[in-house]
Amino acid sequence: MTPPAPAAVPAPMASARDAARDAMPIVVGYVTLGLAAGMLLAAQGLAWWWAPIWSVVIYSGTMQMLLVPLAGAGEPLGAIAASTLFVSGRHVFYGLGFPLDRVRGRALARLYAVHAITDEVYALLSSKDRHAMTGRYVLTVELISQSSWIGGTTAGALAGQWLADAIGERISLLGFVLTALFVVLAIENWRAHPDAAALCVGLVSGAVGLAMGGSAALLSALGVLALGLVGLYAVRRRRASGAGLGGGE
Numbered sequence: 001m002t003p004p005a006p007a008a009v010p011a012p013m014a015s016a017r018d019a020a021r022d023a024m025p026i027v028v029g030y031v032t033l034g035l036a037a038g039m040l041l042a043a044q045g046l047a048w049w050w051a052p053i054w055s056v057v058i059y060s061g062t063m064q065m066l067l068v069p070l071a072g073a074g075e076p077l078g079a080i081a082a083s084t085l086f087v088s089g090r091h092v093f094y095g096l097g098f099p100l101d102r103v104r105g106r107a108l109a110r111l112y113a114v115h116a117i118t119d120e121v122y123a124l125l126s127s128k129d130r131h132a133m134t135g136r137y138v139l140t141v142e143l144i145s146q147s148s149w150i151g152g153t154t155a156g157a158l159a160g161q162w163l164a165d166a167i168g169e170r171i172s173l174l175g176f177v178l179t180a181l182f183v184v185l186a187i188e189n190w191r192a193h194p195d196a197a198a199l200c201v202g203l204v205s206g207a208v209g210l211a212m213g214g215s216a217a218l219l220s221a222l223g224v225l226a227l228g229l230v231g232l233y234a235v236r237r238r239r240a241s242g243a244g245l246g247g248g249e
Helices: 016-043 050-057 061-072 077-088 090-096 107-115 119-126 135-192 196-212 216-248
Strands: none
Touching: 016 050, 016 061, 016 119, 016 135, 050 061, 050 135, 061 077, 077 216, 107 135, 119 135, 196 216
16 A cells, blocks of 8 residues: 655745745735825825825725825814724734734834734735744735835825826816725625625715715714624624524424
């Protein structure tokens, strides 16, 4: 009898070349989206240097997009902070788990690993064999990804500033970028996960936000959305539990 073949040992991922190769899809997406985010910032009349500052400190594509109109409209700091909690609060849970166990050594490196893990980076690292990754690989992927976002937003803001100087007030027309972005994201999400109930919750939330208007528009919409999705999850879980009990009788 032929002995079973030994299990394949995953190749270690430790070098900067490995990280650069694996992070390339993120780089392409971040540069492209970053250009749009930077141009949106310029369209709101904000100075171009806000782009690299926000990209370093906030580093959340969706929130940076939303922050531009909020800051441009002079919304209260409390409203902006609450909106950030709704939109980017999930990043905290990313940092509490993977990939902290692969990053050892100085506290500064571990803190950066938490700060720099986004949806895309988390998805990339989660698809790899965690035992084959080193802390250097994880941090390099994060550094490359954030650098591409900083470069994209800064380049977009500078290009938007140049356009503002060239065409004047018509630069505000670039404000459609944010609306177009979320329309595309909504379409892609529907194609991947068609859910009529969740769509209705989103539409109701948007209607509530429009009805409230002013500085309360975003917060009220996000609050209704959060409550609606939690309620939808609870109803579906109860139905699934009831179906399971009924099937066991």
